[in-house]
Amino acid sequence: xxxxxxxxxxxxxxxxxxxxxxxxxxxxxxxxxxxxxxxxxxxxxxxxxxxxxxxxxxxxxxxxxxxxxxxxxxxxxxxxxxxxxxxxxxxxxxxxxxxxxxxxxxxxxxxxxxxxxxxxxxxxxxxxxxxxxxxxxxxxxxxxxxxxxxxxxxxxxxxxxxxxxxxxxxxxxxxxxxxxxxxxxxxx
Numbered sequence: 001x002x003x004x005x006x007x008x009x010x011x012x013x014x015x016x017x018x019x020x021x022x023x024x025x026x027x028x029x030x031x032x033x034x035x036x037x038x039x040x041x042x043x044x045x046x047x048x049x050x051x052x053x054x055x056x057x058x059x060x061x062x063x064x065x066x067x068x069x070x071x072x073x074x075x076x077x078x079x080x081x082x083x084x085x086x087x088x089x090x091x092x093x094x095x096x097x098x099x100x101x102x103x104x105x106x107x108x109x110x111x112x113x114x115x116x117x118x119x120x121x122x123x124x125x126x127x128x129x130x131x132x133x134x135x136x137x138x139x140x141x142x143x144x145x146x147x148x149x150x151x152x153x154x155x156x157x158x159x160x161x162x163x164x165x166x167x168x169x170x171x172x173x174x175x176x177x178x179x180x181x182x183x184x185x186x187x188x
Contacts, residue, residue: 007019017047017051024058037062048082053083057080060076073104090124092118109140113141117131128163148170168183168188
C-alpha cells in the first residue's frame with residue numbers, strides 16, 4: 001500500500017485525475033498513508049475538477065458526513081448531482097436519497113424514484129432495491145405490491161441482502177405474491 005501511495009502521489013502531483021482519485025481514496029481509508037479526511041477531500045476535489053465521477057461522489061459523501069470539510073448537504077447534493085449526470089449509479093442513488101428525505105434539496109419523492117430507477121436500469125443492486133421499496137410503500141409511485149416483489153427479486157438476484165429480507169417478508173405475508181413460508185425462510 002505504501003508503494004502504491006508513493007506512485008499515486010507522483011501521478012497526482014503531475015495532474016493525473018485517476019492518481020488523484022486513488023490517492024484521495026487512500027487518504028480517506030488510511031491505506032498506505034495515515035487517514036486524513038482533509039487530504040482526501042483535497043485530492044478528490046482535484047480529481048473531480050478533472051471530471052472523475054467517482055471522485056465527485058466521494059467528495060459528496062465527505063460533505064454529507066462532514067469529514068475533512070465543513071458538513072454541507074447543499075455541497076453534497078452539488079457533487080452527487082455532478083456525478084449522477086455522468087451516469088454513476090452510486091451517485092444517482094445518493095442524490096435520490098437526498099430528494100427522498102429532503103436533505104440539501106426540497107423533498108421530491110417523484111424525483112427520488114426517477115433517480116433510483118436510473119441506477120436500477122444499470123443493474124445497480126441498491127437502485128433495484130430502492131425502486132422495490134418505492135413500489136412497496138408508494139413513495140414517488142403508486143403503491144403496487146406485485147411490482148415491488150418483481151423489483152425485490154431483481155435486487156436479490158443482483159446480490160442485495162436487504163432485498164432478500166424484504167422479499168422474504170412479502171412471501172411470509174403473501175403481499176404481491178402467493179404466501180409461501182418455506183420460500184420466505186429460504187430468503188431470510
